[in-house]
Amino acid sequence: xxxxxxxxxxxxxxxxxxxxxxxxxxxxxxxxxxxxxxxxxxxxxxxxxxxxxxxxxxxxxxxxxxxxxxxxxxxxxxxxxxxxxxxxxxxxxxxxxxxxxxxxxxxxxxxxxxxxxxxxxxxxxxxxxxxxxxxxxxxxxxxxxxxxxxxxxxxxxxxxxxxxxxxxxxxxxxxxxxxxxxxxxxxxxxxxxxxx
Numbered sequence: 001x002x003x004x005x006x007x008x009x010x011x012x013x014x015x016x017x018x019x020x021x022x023x024x025x026x027x028x029x030x031x032x033x034x035x036x037x038x039x040x041x042x043x044x045x046x047x048x049x050x051x052x053x054x055x056x057x058x059x060x061x062x063x064x065x066x067x068x069x070x071x072x073x074x075x076x077x078x079x080x081x082x083x084x085x086x087x088x089x090x091x092x093x094x095x096x097x098x099x100x101x102x103x104x105x106x107x108x109x110x111x112x113x114x115x116x117x118x119x120x121x122x123x124x125x126x127x128x129x130x131x132x133x134x135x136x137x138x139x140x141x142x143x144x145x146x147x148x149x150x151x152x153x154x155x156x157x158x159x160x161x162x163x164x165x166x167x168x169x170x171x172x173x174x175x176x177x178x179x180x181x182x183x184x185x186x187x188x189x190x191x192x193x194x195x196x
């Protein structure tokens with residue numbers, strides 16, 4: 001298999017798909033990191049937003065993002081492409097966030113971490129807002145942690161239901177059902193707030 005010879009040595013990583021970049025990274029790492037760097041550039045903002053939503057603060061989100069980027073760097077050589085790169089990336093992210101959360105469990109509860117104080121929110125560009133009252137973080141406290149994770153992966157990471165199901169080791173129908181129930185609960189809560 002002479003993949004490296006078949007690929008031209010000069011290329012613009014911004015013009016390649018994720019799959020093409022993964023192929024490049026397989027051949028180039030660890031001597032050349034151009035393909036890897038482009039993959040990380042594409043996902044770094046969403047990656048940070050997902051981590052911040054799970055963990056509730058920028059410091060922990062930064063730490064987890066760095067850990068995820070290292071795991072991707074060292075894992076790309078072994079990535080077999082059985083799923084999309086994006087799904088694989090968020091699976092690593094999800095697992096790292098859970099690990100970080102467990103480390104911090106004694107200090108705070110997840111619900112407290114996800115119900116950010118407005119003074120702690122860094123900026124609007126790092127925290128996408130729900131168009132209806134108050135933003136995503138304010139509403140996420142009204143659903144249980146597993147449903148919250150599904151909502152974060154769907155709205156922040158913009159993953160498909162099958163990708164979320166794979167990451168969370170759940171069936172597709174169970175994932176969709178939990179998603180629908182979480183949205184129904186949020187709609188009910190929003191209706192109560194609107195009436196008062």
